[in-house]
Amino acid sequence: MRNTLLSGKKILVGVTGSIAIYKTLELIRLLVKASGDVKVVMSEDAKRFISPLTFETISQNKVLHVDTESWSEELSHIHIGKWADMFIIAPASVNTINKLSYGIADNLLTQTAIAFTKPILLAPSANTHMMLNPITQESLKRLQNFGYVIVAPESKLLACNDEGVGALASVEEIFYAAARVLLKEPFWEGRDVIITGGGTREKIDDVRCLSNFSSGKQALALATVAYLKGANVTLITGGEAPEFKAISTLHVSSSHELRTTLEAQMRLCQNAEKTPYLFMTAAISDYLPEHVHHGKLKKETLGESYCLKLKRNVDILSELDKTGWVVVGFKAETDEENALQNAQTMLEKKGLNGVCLNIVKEQNRFGSNQNEVYFIGLDAIVHLPLRSKFEIAEQIITLAQTL
Numbered sequence: 001m002r003n004t005l006l007s008g009k010k011i012l013v014g015v016t017g018s019i020a021i022y023k024t025l026e027l028i029r030l031l032v033k034a035s036g037d038v039k040v041v042m043s044e045d046a047k048r049f050i051s052p053l054t055f056e057t058i059s060q061n062k063v064l065h066v067d068t069e070s071w072s073e074e075l076s077h078i079h080i081g082k083w084a085d086m087f088i089i090a091p092a093s094v095n096t097i098n099k100l101s102y103g104i105a106d107n108l109l110t111q112t113a114i115a116f117t118k119p120i121l122l123a124p125s126a127n128t129h130m131m132l133n134p135i136t137q138e139s140l141k142r143l144q145n146f147g148y149v150i151v152a153p154e155s156k157l158l159a160c161n162d163e164g165v166g167a168l169a170s171v172e173e174i175f176y177a178a179a180r181v182l183l184k185e186p187f188w189e190g191r192d193v194i195i196t197g198g199g200t201r202e203k204i205d206d207v208r209c210l211s212n213f214s215s216g217k218q219a220l221a222l223a224t225v226a227y228l229k230g231a232n233v234t235l236i237t238g239g240e241a242p243e244f245k246a247i248s249t250l251h252v253s254s255s256h257e258l259r260t261t262l263e264a265q266m267r268l269c270q271n272a273e274k275t276p277y278l279f280m281t282a283a284i285s286d287y288l289p290e291h292v293h294h295g296k297l298k299k300e301t302l303g304e305s306y307c308l309k310l311k312r313n314v315d316i317l318s319e320l321d322k323t324g325w326v327v328v329g330f331k332a333e334t335d336e337e338n339a340l341q342n343a344q345t346m347l348e349k350k351g352l353n354g355v356c357l358n359i360v361k362e363q364n365r366f367g368s369n370q371n372e373v374y375f376i377g378l379d380a381i382v383h384l385p386l387r388s389k390f391e392i393a394e395q396i397i398t399l400a401q402t403l
Helices: 019-033 052-059 077-083 094-101 108-115 128-132 134-145 171-183 217-228 255-268 339-349 389-400
Strands: 010-015 037-042 086-092 120-124 154-157 163-167 192-197 232-237 248-251 277-280 287-289 310-312 326-333 354-359 370-377 381-388
Touching: 010 019, 010 077, 010 108, 019 037, 019 052, 019 086, 019 171, 037 052, 037 077, 037 108, 077 108, 086 094, 086 108, 086 171, 094 108, 094 120, 094 134, 120 134, 120 171, 128 134, 128 163, 171 217, 192 217, 192 255, 217 232, 217 277, 217 389, 232 255, 277 389, 326 339, 326 389, 339 354, 339 370, 354 389, 370 389, 381 389
Parallel strands: 010 037, 010 086, 086 120, 192 232, 192 277, 232 248, 277 326, 326 354
Antiparallel strands: 154 163, 287 310, 354 370, 370 381
């Protein structure tokens, strides 16, 4: 993630009386680390768990609560609401959820929320029976219908020793959901985007496989950026997975699994209102073992040498029905002299809208966190100099809009 991701964004965080309040400190740390400007409003019950000074220290801004409210200093539920671009309430207690649902504004936090005219994100946290109470569930539905973004609680062992739904969502889940609210763009919002990533693994026997060094990090970065822009993202990967659940992630191993999963997901997007995008980042094996051995091949049986016979794999990207899709292929090359020509041939031969060429060198070797890419369209070639894979993904997603 880029450390200036939320630069210029003003974020108000509301904390209520919940044992999960300590997690909000880590959430604020992430927001500040991403260059967000954060202010905090606390309910009186929240102050029973953590003092305002702690939040003031980590946010580097004066905290709004009953004892600090000042209209002359523009520290009130109206002033702070006008200042902020979005309002995150985390943790949101059942008391606060049910009050907001019916417009009750009897404390500083609920007054701030009722007066707030921009996006509000709610992350509930409570005992399972309180969370699943029909009144609370109805209130959450009402708030969602009013436009609130709800980050659902998790199911686990709770502080009260009950097990079930009610734990505050992970800090990463809340952070990325909030960042998406702040960073989404009309072009990508609601658009279906499928991204494949990582290397495939083709079985030799039940314990060995034929594979490659692709980590899936670039695909993961693309999926994260597309999600933050507002897209409906599906990541099909044999590599790294997101640290948050909002991206639909399907894990595959072989090229056959990847193809069948990809084709099934593409069929689900057939009637999409916006033209869907496919970023084919996966490193798919060019060859497969001709025969797969059941069980484990034994060296005692094979002898001093063993010849593994391979057959050519189908070219999935060539054979895909790409009608109605914008498709971007990815190509890794080590032959710097012929790399551009090979990528342009791929663009034309496979009927793609664009190709991202990665010339593998020491500084952007497989598994590294940096990349250098040539974005090749039908009319132009754009060089993306060495940057973090997240920053490269941001540039690719921006350029892909022009295809």
